[in-house]
Amino acid sequence: MDRLIELLPELNLAFVETLVMVGIALSFAFLIGLPLGILLFVTDQGLILENKWVKQAVGIVINLIRSVPFIILLVFLLPLTSFLLGTTIGPLAASVSLSVAAIPFYARIVESSAREINKGVIEAAVATGASPWMIIRHILLPETKPGLITGITITAISLIGYSAMAGTIGGGGIGDLAIRYGYYRYDDTVMFTTVILLVVLVQFVQYMGDFVSKAVDKK
Amino acid sequence: MIELREITKEYWSKKEKNIAVDNVSLTVNEGEVFGIVGYSGAGKSTLLRFINLLERPTTGSVRVDGIDLLTLSNKELRKTRQSIGMIFQGFYLVASKTVFENVAFALLAAGVQKKHIRDKVVQLLEVVGLSDQLAKYPSQLSGGQKQRVSIARSLANDPKILLCDEATSALDPNTTESILSLLKEINQKLGITIVVITHEMEVVKEICHRCAVMREGKVVELGTTFDIFSAPKDPLTKKFIQNVLEFEIPELMMNRVKGKLVKLIFLRDLATDAVVSDMIQAFEVRANILHGKVEYIHETPLGVFIMDISGEEDQVNQAIDYLHKRVHKVEVIEDGPTYRALA
Ligand SMILES: Nc1ncnc2c1ncn2[C@@H]1O[C@H](COP(=O)(O)OP(=O)(O)OP(=O)(O)O)[C@@H](O)[C@H]1O
Ligand SMILES: [Mg+2]
Numbered sequence: 001m002d003r004l005i006e007l008l009p010e011l012n013l014a015f016v017e018t019l020v021m022v023g024i025a026l027s028f029a030f031l032i033g034l035p036l037g038i039l040l041f042v043t044d045q046g047l048i049l050e051n052k053w054v055k056q057a058v059g060i061v062i063n064l065i066r067s068v069p070f071i072i073l074l075v076f077l078l079p080l081t082s083f084l085l086g087t088t089i090g091p092l093a094a095s096v097s098l099s100v101a102a103i104p105f106y107a108r109i110v111e112s113s114a115r116e117i118n119k120g121v122i123e124a125a126v127a128t129g130a131s132p133w134m135i136i137r138h139i140l141l142p143e144t145k146p147g148l149i150t151g152i153t154i155t156a157i158s159l160i161g162y163s164a165m166a167g168t169i170g171g172g173g174i175g176d177l178a179i180r181y182g183y184y185r186y187d188d189t190v191m192f193t194t195v196i197l198l199v200v201l202v203q204f205v206q207y208m209g210d211f212v213s214k215a216v217d218k219k
Numbered sequence: 220m221i222e223l224r225e226i227t228k229e230y231w232s233k234k235e236k237n238i239a240v241d242n243v244s245l246t247v248n249e250g251e252v253f254g255i256v257g258y259s260g261a262g263k264s265t266l267l268r269f270i271n272l273l274e275r276p277t278t279g280s281v282r283v284d285g286i287d288l289l290t291l292s293n294k295e296l297r298k299t300r301q302s303i304g305m306i307f308q309g310f311y312l313v314a315s316k317t318v319f320e321n322v323a324f325a326l327l328a329a330g331v332q333k334k335h336i337r338d339k340v341v342q343l344l345e346v347v348g349l350s351d352q353l354a355k356y357p358s359q360l361s362g363g364q365k366q367r368v369s370i371a372r373s374l375a376n377d378p379k380i381l382l383c384d385e386a387t388s389a390l391d392p393n394t395t396e397s398i399l400s401l402l403k404e405i406n407q408k409l410g411i412t413i414v415v416i417t418h419e420m421e422v423v424k425e426i427c428h429r430c431a432v433m434r435e436g437k438v439v440e441l442g443t444t445f446d447i448f449s450a451p452k453d454p455l456t457k458k459f460i461q462n463v464l465e466f467e468i469p470e471l472m473m474n475r476v477k478g479k480l481v482k483l484i485f486l487r488d489l490a491t492d493a494v495v496s497d498m499i500q501a502f503e504v505r506a507n508i509l510h511g512k513v514e515y516i517h518e519t520p521l522g523v524f525i526m527d528i529s530g531e532e533d534q535v536n537q538a539i540d541y542l543h544k545r546v547h548k549v550e551v552i553e554d555g556p557t558y559r560a561l562a
Binding site for chain 2 (some may be wrong): 067118124126128130131134139145218
């Protein structure tokens with residue numbers, strides 16, 4: 001117990017660092033992944049902005065990023081991180097690669113939840129003479145809202161996992177703490193505490209996500 | 220109003236050509252309710268979707284109000300679509316929007332100012348009889364109510380044309396009836412030209428002024444609803460109106476037929492009683508009506524009667540000749556047991 005109290009400041013810091021990493025990456029996933037996902041959907045064959053080339057180009061880039069295992073992506077992106085931030089250490093630096101991984105991940109989730117919309121509903125909107133932007137804003141986004149929120153939940157939980165990996169190469173956060181104490185110093189207390197912390201965090205995110213997603217679902 | 224000229228639509232699936240619509244030309248006049256009937260896969264929906272260019276024809280031209288839609292830019296096409304409402308079998312309402320918002324969307328899409336939207340939506344929902352449901356979500360409505368919402372949405376921008384793709388096929392007979400009378404009202408009161416697709420002749424009979432019968436992408440018959448019902452030419456048309464003009468006489472009744480069994484078809488004027496009583500007076504025959512039915516097609520009656528005429532063969536034949544003169548169509552269905560035995 002004493003040991004825990006002694007560790008508290010460090011645990012606290014690690015927790016905040018994890019939240020910062022996940023929060024930043026999640027924000028980028030939402031801000032960039034959402035439009036990309038919608039773009040993938042609307043450029044599909046027979047849809048409001050059908051465009052084979054755009055669809056393929058975006059699809060290929062997304063698949064490329066998604067096919068690289070995160071730990072490799074992390075190393076691969078170090079030069080980019082260093083170029084952007086001047087350092088490769090710390091939670092901000094880790095956020096770069098986390099964002100790069102999260103954007104295509106979320107984009108695919110957005111695309112697949114948009115696919116669940118009945119094509120007839122979109123067609124009925126086209127028949128009213130609505131512009132593509134109107135349809136995206138007033139039909140696609142509201143109709144996929146529960147899916148978008150579930151997607152954010154899934155992305156957040158994956159990011160918590162990834163952030164632990166990012167921690168190992170100097171990103172900080174809970175993962176970093178667990179490795180430093182648990183792996184290098186065989187400190188069981190720290191190991192268990194970090195695991196419990198992560199479990200609680202994931203459960204909380206899942207619970208919140210489900211709750212909000214249900215609350216906005218009108219079906 | 221609507222002019223389709225030599226329209227063909229081909230689909231390619233696995234290198235195989237599938238002709239959905241095959242060189243169809245037709246004109247829908249302003250203010251009329253035009254029906255398109257045919258079995259599944261006949262190309263009805265494809266044809267209907269040319270009218271607002273949801274589907275582009277492979278060849279041919281589509282003119283609405285004299286404007287060739289195929290020459291329009293995207294923006295102009297959207298503008299034109301605002302004056303063409305469309306409703307579907309599946310309603311296609313936005314589940315995450317209330318009734319009010321669903322209708323308001325069409326107005327937003329047309330760039331109507333926010334402050335005018337509310338009044339217009341309320342007015343539209345009044346037209347379709349849903350004024351008290353505007354805060355509900357589609358999942359809380361019955362099928363008939365959903366179709367009313369989609370009708371309100373389609374009328375939002377005061378269209379000149381309303382396209383209906385099997386609008387009543389998912390509804391029960393009572394609800395179908397009420398939606399059809401709403402469509403009729405829309406046609407008469409608002410003067411909107413309506414094109415309906417259906418596989419139910421009841422719908423055609425109820426609301427269409429003219430109709431086209433389609434088979435395998437072709438229009439095989441086209442005419443006024445009355446002509447289609449009273450004098451169908453194509454075998455498919457005949458099949459469609461079968462339950463209007465044809466009856467199966469039960470075996471038991473057939474056995475009781477004493478004389479000749481004749482089918483009389485009366486058009487427009489139903490002087491059945493007079494004709495039959497005149498016949499009985501003029502000839503020594505007995506007439507027994509086994510079945511009678513009168514359909515009203517746009518207030519014009521179409522009557523079908525099946526009669527057993529018995530007596531001396533000579534008299535019966537003369538009576539039937541007489542009927543030929545006075546009735547639109549007389550068909551001898553069964554020569555009758557007596558005469559068969561004599562022959
Ligand atoms: N997008 C498409 N791709 C390929 N073939 C199509 C497509 N749309 C329609 N078809 C084909 O065109 C033909 C006509 O279809 P259409 O939907 O117009 O028929 P329909 O008369 O409306 O039938 P239903 O009563 O079932 O709605 C069918 O053989 C169908 O398979
Ligand atoms: Mg169809």
